[in-house]
Amino acid sequence: MFDARKLSTKIGLQIILTLMIIPYMVPLVQMVLGSLGGIGIMNYKAVWDTGVVPTYFKNSILIAAGVIVLVYIFCMTAAFGFAKLHIIGKEVYFWIILVALTLPEIILLTPLFVTFQRLQMFNTLYAVILPLAALQLPFTILLARNFDEGIPTELMEAAKIDGASIWRVFRAIILPLTKPIASSIAVLTLINSWNSYLIPLIFLQTPDKQTVTLLPQFFQGEFTNDQTKILAAAVMTALPIIIVYICLQKNFEKGMSAGALK
Amino acid sequence: MGKKQNRKNTIARNDGFLWILPAFIFLVAVVYYSIFYTFNLSTVEWNGLDPVRINVGLGNYERVFRDWIFYRTLRNTAVFFAVTFVVQNILGFLFAAILHTDVKIPTVYKCLVFIPTILPPATMAPVFRLLFSPQGMLQSIFSSLNLGITVDWLAKPASAMIILMAVTVWQYTGMSFILYFAAMSQIDKEMMEAARLDGIGNIGMLIRIVWPTCLGTTVSLAMLGVIGALKTFDIPYLITGGGPNRATEFLGTYIYRQGIRQSNLGYAAALSVILLVLAVGGALLMSRVNKKS
Numbered sequence: 001m002f003d004a005r006k007l008s009t010k011i012g013l014q015i016i017l018t019l020m021i022i023p024y025m026v027p028l029v030q031m032v033l034g035s036l037g038g039i040g041i042m043n044y045k046a047v048w049d050t051g052v053v054p055t056y057f058k059n060s061i062l063i064a065a066g067v068i069v070l071v072y073i074f075c076m077t078a079a080f081g082f083a084k085l086h087i088i089g090k091e092v093y094f095w096i097i098l099v100a101l102t103l104p105e106i107i108l109l110t111p112l113f114v115t116f117q118r119l120q121m122f123n124t125l126y127a128v129i130l131p132l133a134a135l136q137l138p139f140t141i142l143l144a145r146n147f148d149e150g151i152p153t154e155l156m157e158a159a160k161i162d163g164a165s166i167w168r169v170f171r172a173i174i175l176p177l178t179k180p181i182a183s184s185i186a187v188l189t190l191i192n193s194w195n196s197y198l199i200p201l202i203f204l205q206t207p208d209k210q211t212v213t214l215l216p217q218f219f220q221g222e223f224t225n226d227q228t229k230i231l232a233a234a235v236m237t238a239l240p241i242i243i244v245y246i247c248l249q250k251n252f253e254k255g256m257s258a259g260a261l262k
Numbered sequence: 263m264g265k266k267q268n269r270k271n272t273i274a275r276n277d278g279f280l281w282i283l284p285a286f287i288f289l290v291a292v293v294y295y296s297i298f299y300t301f302n303l304s305t306v307e308w309n310g311l312d313p314v315r316i317n318v319g320l321g322n323y324e325r326v327f328r329d330w331i332f333y334r335t336l337r338n339t340a341v342f343f344a345v346t347f348v349v350q351n352i353l354g355f356l357f358a359a360i361l362h363t364d365v366k367i368p369t370v371y372k373c374l375v376f377i378p379t380i381l382p383p384a385t386m387a388p389v390f391r392l393l394f395s396p397q398g399m400l401q402s403i404f405s406s407l408n409l410g411i412t413v414d415w416l417a418k419p420a421s422a423m424i425i426l427m428a429v430t431v432w433q434y435t436g437m438s439f440i441l442y443f444a445a446m447s448q449i450d451k452e453m454m455e456a457a458r459l460d461g462i463g464n465i466g467m468l469i470r471i472v473w474p475t476c477l478g479t480t481v482s483l484a485m486l487g488v489i490g491a492l493k494t495f496d497i498p499y500l501i502t503g504g505g506p507n508r509a510t511e512f513l514g515t516y517i518y519r520q521g522i523r524q525s526n527l528g529y530a531a532a533l534s535v536i537l538l539v540l541a542v543g544g545a546l547l548m549s550r551v552n553k554k555s
């Protein structure tokens with residue numbers, strides 16, 4: 001787009017860009033260097049030998065999967081209703097859902113803490129899946145509704161004249177056509193669920209239920225003040241995310257930017 | 263169901279209420295239930311264990327408005343938002359502009375800017391605590407250069423705040439970058455050619471053509487930034503714990519301290535209600551600005 005015709009300009013830009021990127025690499029370098037302090041690579045073995053890492057990963061995966069499924073079902077049906085069906089007082093309902101968009105998660109803690117204890121859901125994965133899905137829903141409904149509104153209504157009218165039920169219209173027309181936005185929503189939900197800290201911190205109390213974001217805390221207890229092992233655990237947590245990102249780069253960038261554009 | 267009510271856009275004769283009902287019930291059960299519960303809680307004094315909750319009416323709110331820490335959290339949030347918003351967007355804009363020229367290995371740079379965005383703050387927090395401590399990498403670099411600088415920045419109020427802002431900028435530049443990069447791809451090439459023929463240089467082009475075209479993106483980012491700043495929790499809680507001397511206390515960390523740590527549930531609820539009002543108000547204000555621009 002911008003012309004950098006002269007060789008000196010080209011080299012200059014490359015140097016500026018490289019200088020600008022260095023601060024972004026510093027924490028990653030510190031993470032790896034720090035994890036190799038003391039007994040070096042054996043830190044990783046010590047962390048792995050505790051046997052908890054796979055459990056924490058498994059829990060994070062189960063939670064993310066649960067959140068994505070819930071968000072997908074609720075979001076797709078609601079977005080279709082809002083975009084294409086007749087509802088009395090539609091915008092009022094939509095507004096009620098949108099207000100929840102700004103909700104800071106800390107507000108949910110006490111009410112849900114008390115309620116989950118009463119329902120014996122405390123320290124179960126559901127106690128994390130439900131609030132995380134609820135926090136994702138308003139925004140994903142907004143995204144999916146905007147997307148659905150771009151699908152021509154004539155397409156559905158034609159199917160209806162051919163005798164298709166509304167459910168069939170949804171399954172045969174809407175779901176296939178909304179795949180692009182659905183994949184953005186899945187990525188966005190995956191990242192937000194995977195990275196969530198406060199809700200698992202409060203609602204998951206035992207190591208057999210906890211998630212990867214709580215690993216540093218676990219190792220702080222396990223290896224008192226041995227930073228090197230905590231950082232080895234951080235590398236082991238970060239690496240799979242970075243690998244998945246590099247493999248699915250385009251989807252991630254699309255998903256995250258869908259998260260900001262209306 | 264009269265025909266008049268059917269909008270052009272919608273499929274005729276179908277009441278869509280059943281379709282939005284599941285999502286609606288779910289949100290009401292989790293979110294609105296919690297908001298209602300918090301409202302109720304904000305009018306009592308309760309430690310979560312006592313069978314008795316003492317009704318104090320608006321007493322908790324009165325206490326909030328006399329609490330210097332509350333005002334400190336507001337000031338911290340405002341400073342935090344202003345600085346991170348400006349720095350993060352200038353950097354994101356520059357990265358996007360430079361990566362639109364034909365620099366070498368663009369994908370590597372893109373990945374490096376974007377990776378912080380997808381890493382959990384909770385995973386990175388121990389790294390930052392080490393990095394900005396006398397045992398960290400920065401200290402060894404400064405020491406080997408004999409600069410006589412001691413990296414004890416997390417222990418000092420002003421520098422602790424700067425570090426939290428730097429971490430936030432580190433984390434979210436990728437977001438600004440991706441959005442500006444996408445916005446810049448849509449700029450009309452012919453318009454830029456015409457401007458170039460008029461003798462506008464690269465810098466002039468950036469300021470007079472590219473920046474104004476990206477204004478919508480900047481407004482979207484401002485909206486995200488305001489809500490994000492109000493919700494800030496993980497980074498201050500895990501890196502500075504709100505200290506030293508409340509210099510990095512945010513509403514989120516203060517509510518946590520009051521509610522979870524000290525079991526002042528009523529007081530924490532009153533703070534939560536105020537936070538909610540600020541977040542909804544902020545969002546409404548920003549969407550007004552958005553419509554105007």
